[in-house]
Each structure stands twice: as C-alpha cells, then as structure tokens.
Amino acid sequence: MALGLLRVPALIGGGITAAVVYVQYKVEEGTRYGKDLLKQGAEYVGGTWEFVKTRVEGATDFELPALEMPSWMAKALRFEEAASTKDKAQGEGSGGNGPNHDSEAAAVIAAGTAAAYTSSDEELPRKAPRDDQMMVLTRKMIEIRNLLKQVDQTEALTLPSIVVIGSQSSGKSSVLEALVGHEFLPKGTNMVTRRPIELTLINTPGASEYGSFPALGPTKITDFSQIQTMLTTMNKAVSDEECVSDDPIQLNIYSPNVPDLTLIDLPGYIQIQSKDQPTDLKWKIAELCDKYIQEPNLILAVCAADVDLANSPALRASRKVDPLGIRTLGVVTKMDLVTPDRGVATLKDANYPLSLGYIGVVCKAPQPSTSLFRRESALEVMSRNERAFFSASTEYADCDVGTSTLRSKLMSVLERSMAASLQRTSDAIRQELEEAAYQFKVQYNDRSLTAETYVAETIDAFKHDFKAFSATFGKLQVRSMLKAELDQRVLELVAERYWSDPKMIAWATQPNADAHWSRKLDATQSALTRMGVGRLSTTLVTSRLASEMENLANAGSLRNHPFAKEIICHAARDIMNARYHGTAEQVENCIKPYKFEVDVEREEWQASRQRAAQLMEEELKLCRRSYAALSNAVGARQLARVMEYAASGRETKESMGYSQALLEKGRQASFLTDREAVLLMRSKFLRSKACATTEGKYVCPEIFLDAVAQKLTQTAVLFINVELLSEFFYQFPRELDHRLIHNLSRQQVELFAKEDPKIKAHIELQEKKELLELALTKMESVMQIEKDKQQDERRQGDGQTAAGGTGSPPARRPYWKS
Numbered sequence: 001m002a003l004g005l006l007r008v009p010a011l012i013g014g015g016i017t018a019a020v021v022y023v024q025y026k027v028e029e030g031t032r033y034g035k036d037l038l039k040q041g042a043e044y045v046g047g048t049w050e051f052v053k054t055r056v057e058g059a060t061d062f063e064l065p066a067l068e069m070p071s072w073m074a075k076a077l078r079f080e081e082a083a084s085t086k087d088k089a090q091g092e093g094s095g096g097n098g099p100n101h102d103s104e105a106a107a108v109i110a111a112g113t114a115a116a117y118t119s120s121d122e123e124l125p126r127k128a129p130r131d132d133q134m135m136v137l138t139r140k141m142i143e144i145r146n147l148l149k150q151v152d153q154t155e156a157l158t159l160p161s162i163v164v165i166g167s168q169s170s171g172k173s174s175v176l177e178a179l180v181g182h183e184f185l186p187k188g189t190n191m192v193t194r195r196p197i198e199l200t201l202i203n204t205p206g207a208s209e210y211g212s213f214p215a216l217g218p219t220k221i222t223d224f225s226q227i228q229t230m231l232t233t234m235n236k237a238v239s240d241e242e243c244v245s246d247d248p249i250q251l252n253i254y255s256p257n258v259p260d261l262t263l264i265d266l267p268g269y270i271q272i273q274s275k276d277q278p279t280d281l282k283w284k285i286a287e288l289c290d291k292y293i294q295e296p297n298l299i300l301a302v303c304a305a306d307v308d309l310a311n312s313p314a315l316r317a318s319r320k321v322d323p324l325g326i327r328t329l330g331v332v333t334k335m336d337l338v339t340p341d342r343g344v345a346t347l348k349d350a351n352y353p354l355s356l357g358y359i360g361v362v363c364k365a366p367q368p369s370t371s372l373f374r375r376e377s378a379l380e381v382m383s384r385n386e387r388a389f390f391s392a393s394t395e396y397a398d399c400d401v402g403t404s405t406l407r408s409k410l411m412s413v414l415e416r417s418m419a420a421s422l423q424r425t426s427d428a429i430r431q432e433l434e435e436a437a438y439q440f441k442v443q444y445n446d447r448s449l450t451a452e453t454y455v456a457e458t459i460d461a462f463k464h465d466f467k468a469f470s471a472t473f474g475k476l477q478v479r480s481m482l483k484a485e486l487d488q489r490v491l492e493l494v495a496e497r498y499w500s501d502p503k504m505i506a507w508a509t510q511p512n513a514d515a516h517w518s519r520k521l522d523a524t525q526s527a528l529t530r531m532g533v534g535r536l537s538t539t540l541v542t543s544r545l546a547s548e549m550e551n552l553a554n555a556g557s558l559r560n561h562p563f564a565k566e567i568i569c570h571a572a573r574d575i576m577n578a579r580y581h582g583t584a585e586q587v588e589n590c591i592k593p594y595k596f597e598v599d600v601e602r603e604e605w606q607a608s609r610q611r612a613a614q615l616m617e618e619e620l621k622l623c624r625r626s627y628a629a630l631s632n633a634v635g636a637r638q639l640a641r642v643m644e645y646a647a648s649g650r651e652t653k654e655s656m657g658y659s660q661a662l663l664e665k666g667r668q669a670s671f672l673t674d675r676e677a678v679l680l681m682r683s684k685f686l687r688s689k690a691c692a693t694t695e696g697k698y699v700c701p702e703i704f705l706d707a708v709a710q711k712l713t714q715t716a717v718l719f720i721n722v723e724l725l726s727e728f729f730y731q732f733p734r735e736l737d738h739r740l741i742h743n744l745s746r747q748q749v750e751l752f753a754k755e756d757p758k759i760k761a762h763i764e765l766q767e768k769k770e771l772l773e774l775a776l777t778k779m780e781s782v783m784q785i786e787k788d789k790q791q792d793e794r795r796q797g798d799g800q801t802a803a804g805g806t807g808s809p810p811a812r813r814p815y816w817k818s
Helices: 001-059 071-094 103-149 173-182 225-234 281-292 311-319 340-347 378-391 394-396 404-420 420-443 453-470 475-499 504-507 515-529 534-554 561-591 603-635 636-648 660-686 703-742 746-753 757-802
Strands: 160-166 197-203 210-212 249-257 261-265 298-304 326-333 356-358
Touching: 103 197, 103 261, 103 404, 103 757, 160 281, 160 311, 160 404, 173 298, 173 326, 173 404, 225 249, 225 636, 225 757, 249 261, 261 404, 261 453, 281 311, 298 311, 298 404, 311 326, 326 404, 340 356, 340 394, 356 404, 356 504, 378 404, 378 746, 404 420, 420 757, 453 561, 453 746, 453 757, 475 515, 475 534, 475 603, 475 660, 475 703, 515 660, 515 703, 534 561, 534 703, 534 746, 561 703, 561 746, 603 636, 603 703, 660 703, 746 757
Parallel strands: 160 261, 160 298, 197 249, 298 326, 326 356
Antiparallel strands: 197 261, 210 249
16 A cells, blocks of 8 residues: 555656657757757858868968857757757667657657756765765875875885776777777887886866876976877887886876776786787786786776676686775776667676676777867767767666766775775885984984085085186296197207208208208298197197096096086087187287298397207107117127118028017117217317307207297297187186086986985985875875864764764765775
C-alpha cells in the first residue's frame, strides 16, 4: 500500500514533465525553419567577408578586422547544434522511423540531455570551493616537490605523483590531453614516446595558458603545437637502437583550466616489437614502468573499453606492485565503442576490483571547425559531447564517468596521498637538513658563499695581480725589448752587408770612406729605418701583453676557470686590436725624419760605441758556445776532419763515408769559426782611434747603426706608452668588470663559480641546506593547514551532533577511499 502511494506522485510528476517537454519540442520544431534561415544567412555573410578580407589584405598592407558573431546569434546556433545532436541520437536509437512515431521518446531523451547539461553546469559553482580547498594542499606540495627536485635527494624525499601507464592503443595520451584541454603530446604511427614526461599542471586563475620546459630556462610557450613539436624532437633524441630512455622530460603547464596535478606519462606497453626495433624493447618498457609505479606514486591504469580487462598490460603491471589495488585508479577509454551494458559491466568488473574504482571516459576529439565565427574551445566541445553521450544512456547513472569526474577524482586522490605522506616527508626533510647543516659546519665553518661574491672576489684578486704587473711593465721594459729586437736586426744587416763582403779583410786593414762604403752605409741605414718600426714595435708589445695576461690567468686566482681565462684573453686582444693600427701609424709618423737623415751627437756616439763593443762581445760568446756544443756532439777530432773535408771540396781516404748530417755540422762549425774571426777583428777595430768620433761612421757602421737604433727605440717607446700601454692599463680592468661582473647572466655566474671543484662543492652544499630549510618551512606550513582543516571538520561534526544529530563525527577516510 505504501509503495503504491509513493508511485502515484512519481507518475504524476513524470506525466507533467513529459507534457511540458513535448510542448517545448513542438515549439522548437516550429522555430527550426527560422533558425536554419538565420544560420545560412550568417554563413553566407561570413564567407563573403572572408573573400573580401583575403583580397584586400593580399593587395594592400591594410588589415581588415575579423567578423565576430553577435552573442545572441551564437547562443541560438549553439542551441541548434545541441538540438541536432539530440536528433542524431534519436534517429540512431529509433532505427530510422522518423520523429513522428517516437517524438515523445526523443523529447524525453532531449530533456535528459538538457538536464545533464543543466545539472553539470550547476554543479560547477558548488564544486569550485571544494576543489579550491583540495588544490591548496596539492599546490603547496607541488612547490615542495619542485624544491626537493633541486636537491640531491634520496628516495625518502620523493613525493607522490600520478603515473600514467597503458598500452600504445589504450588512449592514455587522449586522457592527458583531455585533462589539459590541448593536443600537446607527440603523435605518430611508430613509437613516439621514448622518454618519461614529468607533467606538472599548475592552476593559474585569470592568467593565460602556456607551457615551459625547466631544462630550457624560463621560457613561456603559448602555442601548444610548438610544445608538441619540441616534445617530439626531445623524444627523437633517443636513438632507434636504444629506443627507450629513463631520462625524463620535465614540462610545466600553467592554465586556469587545469587542476594542480603531477603526472608522469610513460611509453606505452607493446605486445611484440617490429623488425626495426630492439628485441628487448618490450622488457625495457616494462622495466621503466615498474621503476615509476613503485610507492608512493599513484597508478593511473588506462584500458580500452573494447579490450577485455584480463588482457590489459597496465592492470597486470599494477597488480605486481599493488596487489590490493590500493594505489591504482582504472580509466576505461573508448566507451563509445561498446554498448552501455558492456560499458557498465566493465566499470563494475568484480574480477579486477580496485579500491579507487574505474572511471569511464570518451576523449574523442571533435572535428576542427573551419567557420569564420568563433566557436567553443576543443575542451568545451569534447566535454559537451562526452556529457551528451553518457546522459543519453540511463545505464551509466550509477557509474563514475566523464573527464570532469576523472579530474576531481585525481585531485582528491593526490590530495589524500600527499596528506598521508606529510609526516613521513617532513621527517625525511628534517633528517636530511640536519646532515647537511652538520657537514656545512664541519667543512666550511658555516661560512656563507654565493656565486656572485666568489666571482667578485676572484676578479678582484686577478685585478690586484694585474695592477702589480702594470707597475713592473712600463717604458723601461718596452725600451729594453724593442732595443734588443733592433740590435738583432742591426747584427743581421751588418753581417749581410759588411761581414760577408769579400772586401772586408782588405778594408779592415786600411779603412777609408770611399763612395762604395758611403753608399753601403746609407743603404743599410735606410733598410733599418724603413723596416716598419711602427708595426714591429707595436706587435712586439701587444704580443708580450697578451702572453703576460695569459700567464696571469693561468698562475693566479683564475687558474681553474677556463671560461674566465678565455674572456680575459679576448678582452685583452680586443683592447689592443682597437689601438694597434693607431699606435703603429703614430710611431711611423714620428720616426719619419730618421728615414732621411740621422744626426748623432758626440755623447750619443760614445754611448753607442760602448754598446756596440758590448754587443760584439756577446755575439762572440754566443759563437763560441755554439761551436763548443757542436764539438761536444761530434767530437773535436771528428769535427776538425769534417771541417777540413768540407773546406777542401774533394774527397780523401780519411773523409770517406761522412753522412749529410755530419757534413752539415761541419759547415756550421766552419761558419762559426769564420764569424768568430770577423767578430774578433771588428771588436778590436771598434776600440781603435778610427772609431773615436762621428767622422768614423763609414768605417764603424756598427756604432752608427746602434745610434740609429737607439733613436728609433726612444721615439717609438714614447708613443707606445701613450697610445697603447696607458690606454690598455686603464681600459682592461673596466672591461673585465663589464664582461665578468655586469654582463654575465645568472646561469653564467653559476657556471663560472662551479668550474672550481672546491667552490662547487661549497656552493652546492649551501644551496642544498637552504633548499631543505625552505622546504621544511613550507612543509610545516602545509601540516598546520592540514591540522586546522581537521579541527574545522571536527568542530563541524560536534556542532551537528549538538544540533540534534546522533553519532560521532565522520573520521577522515584513507586516501585510497573514494
């Protein structure tokens, strides 16, 4: 009797609802013709405008604005699309008998679909506060996880993530893209996912959508097709021979449409490998997946609805590490490929029970719209089609279905999992922090060091060494270098033009200043002054400076920093190259008078006479040392016989069998002997009365050319000091500050400091300590939030009991309970 009384109001309510829906259906049928005309007109106008816009923009630089549909028209056309979807479902369900026979049934289906739309839309405001509460904990734990990633962490510091596993044809990529709302994962017929993708979804209310790869620096990629291309390229970096790598790709996606989740997409299971794939590929994929699905990670096992769960490799793998199904959530894709009865049976399968259950989804992407007018996003259309599919079948009323349900489930499960690991992770962080703090105190006495301060101190030390060098390298050193070089050129000239002259012996006994020797001296003077003293002296100084800068870098505070040494060498070369041509030109202009005439004073002649005699003595000592070295190498008697043989020009019985190398040494010894005789003769002559005054310059060319070289040296040094040395000593420290202090990025400063192994260890231990301190602070904040949340729930339960309720407040369910 009571059951009958309950059925009467239900029948009355159902009849009224059916009548109202039927009337609404008839009204819609009457207005459909008008809407068709409106839609056709809008499409015609849109096509015409697109044609005009293309022609105008192609012929001119003027850009026409896009044509937007009025809001009332867009709403009308979207409602019409929903109606057409309903009619399609009705036609398929009735077997093609037309709307006149089953119009009431179609109206009921449409009412159910509309109710599903309405209820789903009304649920969003009610779910939003609860989702926000769940995301607070998850978001903070994700921040902590990102901090711990930067630490050389152990497994004890690992926070839970959701690992997505499934076969290659199970549709796991579509599930992830449905959660994100964009196509961004690699696509292809062959194996395109070769590396784990650590996907972090970060909810950013009111902000634009973009992705970033932490390994590539702080970049924002708003085009998700570009993200897909980059992921494809990164996966192709794994060779075909290796095929699978455990080196993960980290990808962060920021969007107001995503929940705060940490997902790991793994390569799909395969049954057999193709002929161009490694024979152990199946085993490699299984081993990689087994590595990631260990505790504390959650498992998202993706299975296709048209495949028996008994054949699902994802469920088989999860059973090995999670036999009770406590950490595993099943996702059944392609629900539109099976009948509702079979779909429900799969979702409620008792042979493979999971504590977190199964969720059915339809992630079929809609066809891209080519219309001029703005349409709904792919996520909105996909969600709407999915809701329409499940709402059209009453069999799914008691099942967990839909991407939105999956999203909420993942948020809830991850939040509970992270909440359950709070204390364990906090203890592990505290223990790791205590060890890092102890090591930091023992090894570095709690002395703080940053990359910036180390770089500044290192550059200051180098500049101190540079200042000390600049104090010891001035005009005196440049004069000594240049004079030594010109002395060598003078010796080469007199040896070539005087000492090798056959008339030298006769002229030495009776010297005279005839026209021959006068012209010879003028030619020798011209050769010395026109040899390019400007470039010679400038090149000599710049080469010495570059060598000294390299020596300072190798021996000083920068010896362990090849990056800085390269910058220092480049800076020195750039400064000197900028001053090189100007300095050489100035020196040449200043010595130009000496190319025509050189006047030597009496004091200058006497000083040059002493220097020339000293130069002769040094050259004589050098000849004797060289001859002694040859004599020791060959033997005095052997060398004498070789010299005799080389001088005779004919072979004798004693000289038979000499090698070319030995003969060459004999010729060198003969040359040194002749040179020694000439040097003795000229050294003796330079001390004679003939060379006492400037009138003897033609018979004493060594003295005169030394005086010329001295004048060239003094003049060149003056301008080299002003044009090159002073500018270099002034600009170089400032250029170092610009290149090594102000112009380096944060990453370059880090690389600079960590080139030194000791400094690298110091900075990394300090960074580890600071990161652990920050992570522990955030962890304590999260634990306090969770504690306050539990107290609020307890107070609410006590309040309900005091208001007349019975029973104790509900205890917090384990994270695996849904």
